[in-house]
Amino acid sequence: MTVVKLLKLSLRNLRRNSRRSLITILVSSAGFAALSIFAGYMEFTFYGLREATICKGFTSSSGLGHLQVIRKESLSNSEAYPFEYGLEKYDKLQNEFEKQKYVYRAIPRIEFGGIVSNGEKSVSFLGEGIDPVKESGFIEYWNSLRYMVKEMTMSDSLYVNLQQKKPFSVIIGEGMAKVLNAKEGASLMLISTTVDGAVNVVDVIVSGIVKSNLKAVDEHFLVTHLELVQDLVQTDKVSKMILLLDDTERTAQIRERLSNMKIFDPYVFMPWNKLAAYYKGVSDVYDVIFGFTGLVVIFIVFLSSANTMLMATMERVKEIGTMKAIGIKDHFISIIFIFEGFFLGLMSLLVGFFIKELFSFLVNTMRIKMPPPPGISMNYIMQIFPAYSYMPVIGGLVLVITTLSALVALARIKKITIVESLAYV
Structure with missing residues (x-):
């Protein structure tokens, strides 16, 4: 089978159960948007704290x-x-x-x-x-x-x-x-x-x-x-x-x-x-918080994508058996599922980017006044920075996780025999 045919089959399979695919895309895109927004807020915090330290001191x-x-x-x-x-x-x-x-x-x-x-x-x-x-x-x-x-x-x-x-x-x-x-x-x-x-x-x-x-x-x-x-x-x-x-x-x-x-x-x-000891302390704390938050969100995205792939595998047992019966090898079938995970991740990034930009625009336009951080006597106006330097890393993680979630389906596909699949109800 050619790569083009495998890509077409992957896209058709995603459309077969559009509701489940949409839910997975929304969960993954929300994860991407959440991490990007938090990265933008973290970048704003570092920028503001850095310049305040330089101009005002602590x-x-x-x-x-x-x-x-x-x-x-x-x-x-x-x-x-x-x-x-x-x-x-x-x-x-x-x-x-x-x-x-x-x-x-x-x-x-x-x-x-x-x-x-x-x-x-x-x-x-x-x-x-x-x-x-x-x-x-x-x-x-x-x-x-x-x-x-x-x-x-x-x-x-x-x-x-x-x-x-x-x-x-x-x-x-x-x-x-x-x-x-x-x-x-x-x-x-x-x-x-x-x-x-x-x-x-x-x-x-x-x-x-x-x-x-x-x-x-x-x-x-x-x-x-x-x-x-x-x-x-x-x-x-x-x-x-x-x-x-x-x-x-x-x-x-x-x-x-x-x-x-x-x-x-x-x-x-x-x-x-x-x-600036104060700046370094805040920077270290934010790095830990961002790392922990990222792990939790990525894990949720993985579970959502893995669930979609596993459900798709169970629904298509007979189809998989038929493909094996006509001579299509396991690795070609596996590639179809990998492409499905890849496309889910790609669409999640597009939707997530739109959500992130919309949310950032609303927050920056509203001029939300934040209370002073602990030990500080100044209020500040909340902003979300673009954080474009973080987005390739966050996007790459989401894309890799959704693609690798197909491994759950691959483990199941290898266990399915032709006789079992054709008799599956």
């Missing part, structure tokens, strides 16, 4: 950026005094970085800690000194993201207020504001130690109150001017330089290029994903 006061530049010595040696391995002449270094292709902004930061007080209550803080004009680059980058929706855009008003009320202004977290009973315009005292170990104090005014991503960070969030912090701790250095690129996908490429340049030899370039 374990610090501000975004991590794409690359963080520090001195090599700081990785292997402990500082004898604060800022021993800080970045000197950072203005010149900043200009050199911003000359590089694909580097959108080079942003200096100085990290410091201490106590903030309103005169009656005090709370510890881990703060950062920033350049508000440079930091606003994070807002511009976030709002220009490809999949950004209007409801998730950010305003740079906090940075504008901080810059306008220079130099003795601070931005504090909502949690800290509640503890200190501080409102915008309130006076506070920052108490910290200098590089020589002496205690220094400066009076500041609250220029803004912000709700950060993590509740724990929100209670110790404090940002002020870089120059004010340098005066407070008496240093002309900064802790690190944050590099914001024009595209996250270029991070590895830019890191390698900058690391190989002689002018930047004293520095180490730390990529954002090495610093």
Whole structure:
């Protein structure tokens, strides 16, 4: 028998019991659509979490950026005094970085800690000194993201207020504001130690109150001017330089290029994903969930397809016996069933793709507002990404499973003798 004849027989057999074939196609297509939709949601979650980590941060006061530049010595040696391995002449270094292709902004930061007080209550803080004009680059980058929706855009008003009320202004977290009973315009005292170990104090005014991503960070969030912090701790250095690129996908490429340049030899370039423990934890959890869900769905698809093939075999026992009686070999009969499974899988993919696209369109159009994840204080708008990179794998699995489900029928076909089949009622 030719391949064309086998294909025709397979398609005719599927039409013989169209109801059962339709049910199998619907079950398999639902499995394909479910996995594709979940993959799209997972891709959206990774994308949103990645860019939020870069622009806003989760374990610090501000975004991590794409690359963080520090001195090599700081990785292997402990500082004898604060800022021993800080970045000197950072203005010149900043200009050199911003000359590089694909580097959108080079942003200096100085990290410091201490106590903030309103005169009656005090709370510890881990703060950062920033350049508000440079930091606003994070807002511009976030709002220009490809999949950004209007409801998730950010305003740079906090940075504008901080810059306008220079130099003795601070931005504090909502949690800290509640503890200190501080409102915008309130006076506070920052108490910290200098590089020589002496205690220094400066009076500041609250220029803004912000709700950060993590509740724990929100209670110790404090940002002020870089120059004010340098005066407070008496240093002309900064802790690190944050590099914001024009595209996250270029991070590895830019890191390698900058690391190989002689002018930047004293520095180490730390990529954002090495610093984002929260992102890695969520990523690992989603990988496990997706793997387990995929196994369950694929198993259901296999059972549905195997049931269809087995029922088709039992209904066509006499037909199989007749085919054997006229000299058609078992492997040709088996190929017919394999083709049937293949066509069931192929039609399932087409229907499943349509279901997935329709569902994704509806969800993305409805702008569903999701509650904050555990430990996070931000709501977000749910989206389903196309996930085209996952679909070939998911589609291949569904196609292979529906095709291999014919093995159940093959085992039965080999056991059927001509005499038994012709006498079968």
